[in-house]
Amino acid sequence: MFVVYSPEGRNFIGAEPTNKATKINAVTPVEFDETMMELDKDYLTEAQRGQHNQRHKRANYALGQYQKQLETMTDRHVVVTVSEIMSSPVISLPPTATLTEAWDIMQERRIQHIPVLDGQKLVGICSSQELLRHVIVNQSNQIQTPADRAIMDIANPEVVTTLANVDVRRVAFIMSQYRIGSLPVMSETGHQIIGMITRSDLIKRLAKLPPLEIYA
Structure with a gap:
């Protein structure tokens, strides 16, 4: 679920892609072998068959190594929700x-977005990109005007906000x-901010193992 907080109140928005996803299955060694033999049976000479056997052995070895890698990943945890990669x-x-x-804390903490809270109420958000549209920064990386x-x-x-239990793929879509x-x-009640998730968090997640499941 995603909610837009604004001075006019809260509005709900959806995040469902229009097309259904179909999972891509990995090619098994048996399927690989059958495909290669079907392609080669009509034109391979005896010498070529020897080369084919060598390639076939190398392919089996590569598939075997890949399978071992998959087995080592079975005990790893696949990240699927916002709570597991958000900053808090x-x-x-x-x-x-x-x-x-705002500029000083962005530079000190190396962040690009800062929510604005009136007490515990979320009343706005400011990005470094938006801030740089309104200020002049000197050569010392300090705001010169208007300070x-x-x-x-x-x-x-x-x-636009989200909840901790939302799938990260929906976040990417939004x-x-x-x-x-x-x-x-936001918290389940929507009254308190409990974390932040950024585009950088998603990119860092994609660069790490275990991989996200990929659909097409």
Whole structure:
């Protein structure tokens, strides 16, 4: 489930792709062998058959090594939900924080998005990209002007959020559809922010084992 927090209230949005997914099955050694023999039976000479046997042995060896690798991964945990890759606790700022404070904490913590909280209420979100549209940064990587402007003056008051138990593939779909780089993760009641998930979190996840299941 995904919820957009805005000054007008909360709105629910969906995230279901229109096409059903079909799982891609791996080629087994038997299927591989049958396919190769069917292709070769009509034109292989005796010498070629010898070369084919060598290739066949190498293919069997490669498939065997691949199978061993799969067996070593059976005890690893496949990540499927937001809670397993989100960042927590959340770094946030109040509406009265200045652009300089926002920029400094982004540089110090190496983050690109900061939610704006009024108490525990989520009232906006600010990205480094949006911040750089409104300020001038000097050669020392410090904001030169305007330094004392409030972050809420430029923060987006409409924030798309998600829950901790949502499938990460749905998160990727929503980020793509709405062209956003992060989602605050809300509690089940929707009254408290408990984490953040970003595009970088998804990319880092894809680069690690165990792999996500791939569908086409």
